[in-house]
Amino acid sequence: MIVRTRFAPSPTGFLHIGGARTALFSWAFAKKHGGQFILRIEDTDVARSTPEAVQAILDGMHWLGLDYDEGPFYQMQRMDRYKQVIQNMLDAGSAYYCYSSKDELDALREQQMANKQKPRYDGKWRPEIDKVLPTIPEDIKPAIRFRNPQEGVVVWQDLVKGRIEIANAELDDLIIARADGTPTYNFCVVVDDSDMGITQVIRGDDHVNNTPRQINMLMALGEIDGAIKVPQYAHLSMILGSDGQKLSKRHGAVSVMQYDDDGYLPEAVLNYLARLGWSHGDDEVFSMQQFAEWFDLDHITPSAAQFNTEKLNWINAHYIKQADNAYLVTDISKRLSKLNITIGAQGNLPAVIDLYKERINTLNELASSIAYFYQKPVFDDAAREKHLTSEIKPVLATLLSLLALIDWQAEAIHDAINEVVNQYQLKFPKVAMPLRVALTGIAQSPSIDQVMALMSKDEVLARINFAIS
Numbered sequence: 501m502i503v504r505t506r507f508a509p510s511p512t513g514f515l516h517i518g519g520a521r522t523a524l525f526s527w528a529f530a531k532k533h534g535g536q537f538i539l540r541i542e543d544t545d546v547a548r549s550t551p552e553a554v555q556a557i558l559d560g561m562h563w564l565g566l567d568y569d570e571g572p573f574y575q576m577q578r579m580d581r582y583k584q585v586i587q588n589m590l591d592a593g594s595a596y597y598c599y600s601s602k603d604e605l606d607a608l609r610e611q612q613m614a615n616k617q618k619p620r621y622d623g624k625w626r627p628e629i630d631k632v633l634p635t636i637p638e639d640i641k642p643a644i645r646f647r648n649p650q651e652g653v654v655v656w657q658d659l660v661k662g663r664i665e666i667a668n669a670e671l672d673d674l675i676i677a678r679a680d681g682t683p684t685y686n687f688c689v690v691v692d693d694s695d696m697g698i699t700q701v702i703r704g705d706d707h708v709n710n711t712p713r714q715i716n717m718l719m720a721l722g723e724i725d726g727a728i729k730v731p732q733y734a735h736l737s738m739i740l741g742s743d744g745q746k747l748s749k750r751h752g753a754v755s756v757m758q759y760d761d762d763g764y765l766p767e768a769v770l771n772y773l774a775r776l777g778w779s780h781g782d783d784e785v786f787s788m789q790q791f792a793e794w795f796d797l798d799h800i801t802p803s804a805a806q807f808n809t810e811k812l813n814w815i816n817a818h819y820i821k822q823a824d825n826a827y828l829v830t831d832i833s834k835r836l837s838k839l840n841i842t843i844g845a846q847g848n849l850p851a852v853i854d855l856y857k858e859r860i861n862t863l864n865e866l867a868s869s870i871a872y873f874y875q876k877p878v879f880d881d882a883a884r885e886k887h888l889t890s891e892i893k894p895v896l897a898t899l900l901s902l903l904a905l906i907d908w909q910a911e912a913i914h915d916a917i918n919e920v921v922n923q924y925q926l927k928f929p930k931v932a933m934p935l936r937v938a939l940t941g942i943a944q945s946p947s948i949d950q951v952m953a954l955m956s957k958d959e960v961l962a963r964i965n966f967a968i969s
Contacts, residue, residue: 503535504699507561507568508689510542511553514755515560517807518704518739518747521773525736525800526702527566528774531792538696539571544688546576560756564766565788573696575688582683585691585721586644586676594720595676597642598625599634620672621645644677646687646717654712659700659734659797666712674713686710690717698731702797705735734797737804739776747807763835763862765823768816777805785818813861820857820866825850828857828866835867841874851954855946873955877941877963887934887943893968895924895931896938900964903957910953917949938967 507523509515515523530537539561543549558572575582589595600608600621609619625633626647649668658664676687689710693701711733722728739747759769770788778801780786780794820828829849836843843849852870860866872878902916921931932948939960945951952960 501699502697503530503533504538504697505530505535505702506538506540506693506696506698507566508540508542508692508703509557510545510548510685511550511557512545512548513553514556514757516755517773520560520564520756520769521739521776522703522736523561523566524564524770524773525734525778525795526700527568528788528792528795529700529702529797530569532795535699536569537567538573538698539568540573540575540692540696541571542575542685542688544575544682544685546682556755556757563757563760564770570696573692575692578688578692579683581695582677582688582691583681586683586687588724589646589676589720590644592720592724593627594647594723595644596625596627596647596673598645598673598675599637599640599642600624601637601640618670623673626673641679643675643679645673646676646713646720648673648713648716654715656711656715656730656733658708659702659732660737660800661705661708661735661802664708664711668712668716671713671716676717686713687717690714690721693731694718694721694728699729700732700734702734702736705737708735711735734800736800737777737802740804740806742806742808744806763864763866764812764816765819765863768812768819771819772812772815776807777801785815817861820860820863823857825853825857828853828863831863832867832870835863836871836874839867839871841871843874848954855950855954859946872940877939879937879941880943883937883941883943887937888967889934892930892934895920895926896934896964896968898923899931899935900961900968903964904961908953908957910949913952914949934967935964939963 505526507519507526509519509523527537529535541554541557543554561568586595590597598621605621608622612619625642626645627633648671651668653665653667654671655663655665674686675684677683692698693714715730718728718730741747756769760766767788771785771791774786774788774791774795775784778795779799783794786794832849832853833843852873853866856866856869860869899916899920902919903913906912906916917928917931917935920926921928924931933943935948936943936945936951939945939948939951939955
């Protein structure tokens, strides 16, 4: 049997971090077993689905590098197939017309809640032996309901949560087609999973309550068409914020593409998501190829995972440090452009990136940290007041004269600074700190002689002259 998994988002919003983890785990399971990963867009909620949301999902999958073997399939393009299956179910007696109006159903629900009963359909239009159905009203277009078994239990061995058993008596007859003829989510999922030969359904545990209904419908389809296999189910626990509360925007529940905007590498986001609820010993950092080789459902914890931005930053910093400088140049150039910074002849971008990438957590931090190489520095007022004092300006003026005479190399620059330090009997930081402020606008930077060596001699002299004037 070929393993076939699927990721089936609803395009009513962006691809968020929880959905991305579900896609990653489904992708990895298929890769691990030499199977196929399918992308399906569940767009039957016409009122809320948008082309922009579809594109956001596709963009997010592409940015993460989660390549799919088939798809994307769109449910709205499969309407003829759903209608055919519904008719087959009506003919077989596993579905029936329901003429209860919305007002009737609302009133029934209110009465049940007032009686502290579980809200459920009362079976008014469910056909039974010797049951006389009400007269069909002329002004009501019927919905179509699935005739759920009323006895027995639905049992499945969840690949994450273990054995789950739900009595059929707890389930009512689900609407599978609305009065306007459009099929509902739970029904479309069943037909799609069956037609596409899905062998493992990996999804969030908010779908646990849907699973017994879907299994019953699959069984009913099997009685009609034969040879329909029920997939295995794996329900992933939700992701919580670091405070243990439901994940929100302040925790990181934003579009996957927002992580790109915020300066995260896709490799880092994937690596972090892989560790949200799954583990392989103490391994923290690994490639997606390694993840796919290691991945199994046995090591997914059934308890909720907690999103930790600090941990994500740590992993992102690791990947930035390991990244080839040439790989980062294209990305950083775009981020500098967004800051309205043009990279001219001033400074060698790969070398500048190499100088700073050990010091930052995100690509945005990297871009903003090196911005001063390509534009006049924005002075930190507190740093300028503290370090560019009237006492130090004559020292920098002397250094300016020495720098004008040397060959422009880091070693020669370092020697010139040392000469001034010795001449004025100062400690090295007493000169280096004001020099940093003069050149970068702030008091922190990598080794100042290395910074200066990457800037043009004329630019360094001009900035020091401006700072002491």
